[in-house]
Amino acid sequence: MSNIAIPYGAYWSTPFVRWQGSFAHLHSLKFAAHVAKGALQKRKLDVGVFDHAALGLSVPQKGVFYGMPWLAAQLGSESLTGPTISQACATGVRLIQSVASTLREGDATVALALAADRVSNGPHVYYPAPDGPGGTGEHENWVLDNFNCDPNTGCNMLKTAENVAAEHGLTTQQQNELTLLRYQQYEEALKDDSAFLKRFMDLPFSVPDARFKREKAVLQGDEGIFPTSAEGLAKLKPVMEGGTVTFGGQTHPADGNAGMVLTTPERAAELSRDRKVGIRLVSFGQSRVRAGFMPAAPGPAAQRALAAAGLKAGDLAAIKTHNPFIVNDLVMSKELGIDARKMNRFGCSLVWGHPQAPMGIRGVIELIEELVITGGGYGLFVGCAAGDSAMAVIVKVQDES
Incomplete structure (x- = not known):
């Protein structure tokens, strides 16, 4: 993956806003296009440079059947196309891997990855069943019903955190x-x-109305x-009852979007805000642990990414995690032999929220910026996802002057 680069500064994120808030x-797709259009202009990147997107x-919106081609059209491109990726909270890293694979195979040279979710006001879906009793089908609240029940295990996500906390003897105080x-x-x-935040987030942030005609509010950061x-x-x-996880030790649903440009090292220098900063994708890892133990999944995913890169945990200069429960960080730090206090400098999804698809993109962006600030090296982003799974990515930041 070392031949896949991210131009420095060619990425962005909206503030993340607690659900039922300002977004x-x-x-979500119209909003992502609106934000991307402005972000590309500010970074002096023309949409015509992209040959893949x-x-x-993870949360459907009206018209999402048309996916990336529709979003690209809103950006002003009638030729740009590509797939739609969905893997719950692992969507961001999976999206980066998919785009990187397309570049590595030579099917594109400059690609755009966009991730967006509005967890607020999620869709209510009805599934017809003409052969059912009275012809009545099934229905679900896309967001709340799936947060509350894994169809494989029958338990909700909080229960997975309690399962892991109990197995590792983690107390509420810890x-x-x-x-x-x-x-x-x-x-x-x-x-x-x-x-x-201003290294990658355009602040103050103007919140448009639903028609994208007027300014409805102005945000100074995450809400x-x-x-x-x-x-x-x-x-x-x-x-x-009888558990250890409080509302304080878990994240909150949120809304937002994020974007990132991926390309070859040669084109990265051309598109970068600073040619002296080199950013490379190094490796990926995925895992799935036993049913009902979701917060334990990041450790094995991180270990696979490290093994693919030929690295050890001690070689990492920075670590960022998606931690819907603080239990995630406590367990992974134990499994990798690292100090949990040295992870997640500048924040994490436990604090700034959980809009699922764009969350991983923002996590990788913050990881890159931390590495730039601290002088470079290898960095890991990893997080769990529904289905007791996880995705990890390792990046390297280096001086190319």
Whole structure:
């Protein structure tokens, strides 16, 4: 994968907004096109440079059947096309892998990866059953019903966290201590008028109305993050009776979108904000653990990515995780032999939320920027996903001056 590059600065993310917030009225694909169009213009990237694109999403919207071709048309391209990728919370990394594979096979030279989800106001789906009793079919609330029940195991996602916490003997106090640190790490991203976020997020962020004609609101950053203290966390009771996981130790559903350009090293230098910064994709890893133990999946996925790269955990200069539960980080740090306190500098999805498809793209972007700030090296992003699975990616940032 070392022949696949990401031009420095050729990526972006919206703020992430807690569901039913400032993005709840926006069609996720139309919104993604709106944001991408502005982001490309600001980065002086013409849509005509792309010969491949792919879309990642996990919550359907009206018209999504037409996927990337429709989104590309909104960007002003009637020739750009590509697949739609969906793998719950692993969608972002899977999307990057899919685009990278297309580039590696020589089917494209400059590609665009866009991921978008609006978890707010998710669709209510009816499945006709003409042969059923009275002809009545089945229905589901796409978001809430699937959060609450894995059709394979019958348990909800919180139960998977409790299963893993029980197996590893993790207490609420342990979870609270690391949760508090994660919020303190996010505070570093907000320093100096959100200087870290402004490296990839166009702030202040103008929120359009549903017709994309007028400005409805202006955001200074992520929306819906509650102030968190040790005392506040200690007051929270476990959500499940007899359990250990509180609302403080888990993430929240959110809305947003993100994009990234992938290409060859030669074209990356041409499209980069800074030619001296080289960013390469190194390897990927995936895993699936036993049923009902989702938060344990990141460790094996990370180990596979490390093995594919010929690296050890100690070779990593930075680690970012998707942690819907703080349990994820506690277990993976134990399995990889790393200090959980040294992961997730500048924040993570536990804090800024969980819009599923774009979440992994933002995680990789933040990983890249952390490596640029700290002088380069190898970085790992990994996160779990529905179905007790996980995806991991390793990138390398180096000085190419």
